[in-house]
Amino acid sequence: MSDPLVLRDVHRTYSSEAGDLAVLRGINLTLRAGEIVALVAPSGVGKSTLLHIAGLLDRPDRGAVLVEGRDAGNLPDNARTAVRRDTIGFVYQFHHLLAEFTALENVALPQMIAGRGRRDAERRAAELLGAFGLGSRLRHLPGKLSGGEQQRVAIARALANKPKVLLADEPTGNLDVATAETVFAELTTRVREVGVAALIATHNPDLAARMDRTVRILDGKIVEVG
Numbered sequence: 001m002s003d004p005l006v007l008r009d010v011h012r013t014y015s016s017e018a019g020d021l022a023v024l025r026g027i028n029l030t031l032r033a034g035e036i037v038a039l040v041a042p043s044g045v046g047k048s049t050l051l052h053i054a055g056l057l058d059r060p061d062r063g064a065v066l067v068e069g070r071d072a073g074n075l076p077d078n079a080r081t082a083v084r085r086d087t088i089g090f091v092y093q094f095h096h097l098l099a100e101f102t103a104l105e106n107v108a109l110p111q112m113i114a115g116r117g118r119r120d121a122e123r124r125a126a127e128l129l130g131a132f133g134l135g136s137r138l139r140h141l142p143g144k145l146s147g148g149e150q151q152r153v154a155i156a157r158a159l160a161n162k163p164k165v166l167l168a169d170e171p172t173g174n175l176d177v178a179t180a181e182t183v184f185a186e187l188t189t190r191v192r193e194v195g196v197a198a199l200i201a202t203h204n205p206d207l208a209a210r211m212d213r214t215v216r217i218l219d220g221k222i223v224e225v226g
Helices: 047-054 077-087 103-113 118-131 147-159 177-194 203-208
Strands: 004-016 019-031 036-039 060-069 088-093 164-170 198-200 215-220 222-223
Touching: 004 047, 019 047, 019 198, 036 047, 036 177, 036 203, 047 164, 047 198, 077 088, 088 103, 088 147, 088 215, 103 118, 103 147, 118 147, 147 164, 177 198
Parallel strands: 019 222, 036 198, 036 215, 088 164, 164 198
Antiparallel strands: 004 019, 004 060, 215 222
């Protein structure tokens, strides 16, 4: 069985009036099923670029993005969208929930877009939200939820379509310390339960130390921290 996500010799350079800036210079990274990997990197070294390429939101200039053994990095746009929808979940620092929809609807909507019927989508949404302690908040709009509750909804939404890969960009960076601890514990517990391969970017060394391994970007390449 192929690993959920493999980045092989990935390069990305940005051009501007000031000249070319090589951000990724040969990234090699493998995510295994059920593994949680911390990506520790300061701003400006290519962390977001790496996550965007891994999540098929951007294309590499060179190299391969293998999703379950299939090179998806250079597929046509519609095929990339289908792979991203069916295989990859995203969690961002800011939840990006749809303000006019309830917590239940926010988690059900991506499932319905993927073709699941409304009743089944809402059933799974309720199950996921319940697992994150939000069973009593299903009908609340995001504006009526706390920051930690909003991020829990965002995580549930990312897991709604049963992805093989979860990519998270500072998922607790916008929360206070106590809430961040709770949300992180719930995120990692759920990820391990369902066997998702997860890459979680964080500036918090304590959180990174609780993941299976840590990598960082140095001179445009991945380096194992320990």
